[in-house]
Amino acid sequence: MLVEMKHITKRYGEVIANDDVSLALEENEILAIVGENGAGKTTIMKILYGLEHPDAGEIFIRGQKVLITSPRAAMAHHIGMVQQHFMLFDTLSAAENIVYQNEIRKGIFFDHKKTNQTVLELSQSYGLPIDPQAIVQQLPIGSQQRVEILKILYQQSQIIIFDEPSAVLTPLEVEELLKTMKQLKAMGKSLILITHKLQEVMDVADRVIVMRQGKVTFESKVTDTNVKELTYHMVKRHLNTRTLKPQNPGEVQLELKHISVYGNSAKKELDDISLCVRSFEIVGIAGVSGNGQSLLARVVSGLLDSDAGELFIKGQNLTHQSVHSIRQAGLSHVPDDRYLWGSAREATLGENALMGFEYRPDFTQKGILKSQKIKHLTNSLIDRYQIKADEWQQKMSQLSGGNAQKLVVGREFEQNSEVLLVNEPTRGIDIGAMEFIHQQLVEKRDNGCAILLISSDLNEIMTLSDRIIVLFEGRINATFVRGEADARQLGLYMVKRYEEIET
Amino acid sequence: MKKLKLEWLKAFRAPLIAVTIGLFFGGVVMAFSGTNPITGIIALLKGGYGSTYALVTTLTRATPILFAALAASLAWGSGYSSMGAGGQMVLGALVCAIIAPLVPGPGWLVCLVSIAAAVLTGMAWSLLSAYISERFATSLLIITLMCNYLADGIASYFTTYVFKDPFGVDASAIQTQKLTVGVLPKLIGTYSLHTGFLLALLAAVLLWFVSRKTRFGYQAKMNGLNVNFARYGGVPSVKMMLLTLLICGGIAGLGGAIEVLGTRLRYVDGMITSPGYAWSGIIASLMAGNHPIGAIISSIFLAGLTTGGATVERQLGVASEVTLIIQGIITLLITAQLVIKWKKGEKS
Ligand SMILES: Nc1ncnc2c1ncn2[C@@H]1O[C@H](COP(=O)(O)OP(=O)(O)OP(=O)(O)O)[C@@H](O)[C@H]1O
Ligand SMILES: [Mg+2]
Secondary structure, eight states: OOEEEEEEEEEETTEEEEEEEEEEEOTTOEEEEEEOTTSSHHHHHHHHTTSSOOSEEEEEETTEEEOOOSHHHHHHTTEEEEOSSOOOOTTSBHHHHHHTTSOOEETTEEOHHHHHHHHHHHHHHTTOOOOTTSBGGGSOHHHHHHHHHHHHHHTTOSEEEEESTTTTSOHHHHHHHHHHHHHHHHTTOEEEEEOSOHHHHHHHOSEEEEEETTEEEEEEEGGGOOHHHHHHHHHSSOOOOOOOOOOOOOSEEEEEEEEEEOOSSSSOSEEEEEEEEETTEEEEEEOOTTSSHHHHHHHHHTSSOOSEEEEEETTEEOTTOOHHHHHHHTEEEEOSOTTTTSOOTTSBHHHHHHTTTTTSTTTEETTEEOHHHHHHHHHHHHHHTTOOOSOTTSBGGGSOHHHHHHHHHHHHHTTOOSEEEEESTTTTOOHHHHHHHHHHHHHHHHTTOEEEEEOSOHHHHHHHOSEEEEEETTEEEEEEETTSSOHHHHHHHHHSOHHHHOO | OHHHHHHHHHTTHHHHHHHHHHHHHHHHHHHHTTSOHHHHHHHHHHHHHSSHHHHHHHHHHHHHHHHHHHHHHHHHHTTOOOOTHHHHHHHHHHHHHHHGGGOOSOHHHHHHHHHHHHHHHHHHHHHHHHHHHHHTTOOHHHHHHHHHHHHHHHHHHIIIIISOOTTOSSTTOOBOOOOOSSOOOBSSTTSSOBHHHHHHHHHHHHHHHHHHHBHHHHHHHHHHHOHHHHHHTTOOHHHHHHHHHHHHHHHHHHHHHHHIIIIISSOBTTTTTTTTHHHHHHHHHHHTTTOHHHHHHHHHHHHHHHHHHHHHHHHHOOOTHHHHHHHHHHHHHHHHHHHHHHHHHHHO
16 A cells, blocks of 8 residues: 555644545555545645644555655655645746756756756656746646646656646646546556546546545445446535526626737737627636636726727726726626635635625725624625635635635625626536536526626536637637537637638 | 634734744843843843833833834735835924924914824825835835935935024034924823823724724725735725825824924934834834734834833943844844745745
8 A cells, every 4th residue: 555544633723624534545546536615635635745734643655654744754755746726936937946946956056957958858758748948927827737747756756646636727738637647647656636527537537535524435446436426425415407498688788899908919819809798698708718718807897908999887888997887887706716816815704705895885884894794794605605614704715725716706696796707617616516606697697697607617608608609819719509509619619710610 | 702812812923932032032142241141131121111110111112113013004914015104204203393383372283283294294205105106116115215215314404404493502413493382291290101102002093993994994904915806806906005105104294293292392313213213113013913903012012122221231231232133033033924924925
């Protein structure tokens, strides 16, 4: 047995994140860990990686009892972890990041030439192509992740932990990643994969563990189980498949006319986008992320001024208006990055829940906050969206990733505004909660809300949208009504200009 | 509820560790200069807080420090690295000292008018640095530091050449005319402590209320914790910046005026800068995690070190610079902790 974690218990105050968890990783296998948000998946892996210390329990590596007190100690045991939020220095090159803490020197100086050479060889030997000199912040997310993986391989890790690695990747990048994982296994490494996407488990893992409320509740060889069974063990109920009731769309609520954003390069980053969303409908924006979706969301929400074109909400011209006026006009916005835009990690849940509500007379009177009302709002979000939290004044950073996401989504949904901009709403969320959020979206639509849904998850787009717009290289590449196109067709328009497809 | 209290207590841990290490090194330095460190530290603490006289002196000294700390706590807590409290206090003090003798009428009116003038001056000076920093996209930290030098220069110039005390016995003293009306009343007999200290406490409570219980305070805090989040939520960032720095300037200007009306009764060249009130204030605020009520405690603590240092020098012959070392180490530890936090935040 390569790794054995025995009877691990970890508490945060009153919360038991891990409750007598035992698990084992065999030599040369891929172990998947799945489970609801807040089940304790990240915690148990942070313990193995030395980022957290267990209150009880022992860890054995190849039968030897070990104490892992820090990531450095983990590294010494050849354990590496790709965390959900990359730990890279944005302004340094890929190679510099990879050798960080194990620099190659010439005398006392950093040897750039040799470093780049070594990193290049490393990347070739693992078939993970990377430009050693590229600056990290200019790389797409998928490549940044590759830098993380190479960093771990450079440290000669044998045991590699991936915490929700696919959450932020495009479908193509996910495919690449899964290939990489299989290949690493073929080269003799052992991998642990935390994910909410059960299909990935079926595709790459050998064995799977389900965690629920801090405990391991199910374990199986992947060949002996299936998505349905795993789902059941995760959420302890059967999920419904969603069907959209046809609705007659009402008035135009959100309209973009010839919106362009020029950016620095010769090519426009958003090129002449015109679209409208009516009440009683969900318009889905499909596309490989990085094709203008996030810019589009920023223009609509007022965070970015467009260089050309106009923006209307409920007939009101809001071009070049502030975020505040756009929100006042009736838009709420679920952002794509819960920590970058959607919350302040060091603030309390209450403070995070209040954002956007702070001008409503329910919550402030003459500029003074009504804390009882804020408490009530927060607690009702916690209840309604089943956020695993202690109490309304704990810090946002103490929530698990998926629970933080639920709070952000819930806050925006509860604004009950007539126009809703939702960008990657289910990123990092478990399948049970995802079902709930989808159901909320559909209910809002059926009650007359106009919803612009941006998602790189094609399934999400196809199940929820009345109309689908495919964005490619900052342009509208194709428009379909519900049922008109299948995944294959949509996929094609996501990677090729329509001029090339249709001639 | 139980947990909340613990959370609250935790805020004391880092500053207490910093203080302990600071005192430890203070002791080491004393040992090198041939004083028993235990006796030395006890004498230091006694000299700072151990008698009515010591305490009263300390509280008087803590008053300007607290005003600077409050200004800093609002600025830093809202995400603006302003070092400008010094310059704003200097100009506030100067303007107060110039205006007060010109105001006819009873003492309270003189007080009111000169304080108002000082507050406005502080605000204007703060606004100037905010404007420059915004207009030329330069770091506020650097601009405010420059503005401090400029303010000090301006104040020196005016006290030397324009408003120099015509009645002074000592012609070499660079100072303005001594005030006779509008002086802040003393609190206890003839001790130095004046009502300005109560004003500082009041300001702290008020600032605590504004920053924790109002929409403005909420928005300012979110702006400081994650500016993207604030912008996303519709917090008007430019307006917030101007408003926040305006209030900071006002508080600092007020602090300058109080020091004139309560302690020196005139503007004396270097009266704010040489005791390092503004700098101590910023440290006090950082020690308190930018909490206005916490800043009361840390301001009094830092003021007491200086008072105690003077006593130790008198009694044991240890150079009072030992307090500078202690304060320096505390500063170093607190800022190091900030840098670590900041780096962590940067990475995650
Ligand atoms: N630093 C912390 N302080 C307090 N509680 C914490 C802390 N970190 C995690 N928790 C709690 O421990 C529990 C388990 O968290 P963990 O991050 O392991 O969940 P997870 O299974 O990874 O969930 P997700 O799928 O949402 O990422 C959660 O209820 C969380 O609120
Ligand atoms: Mg997690």
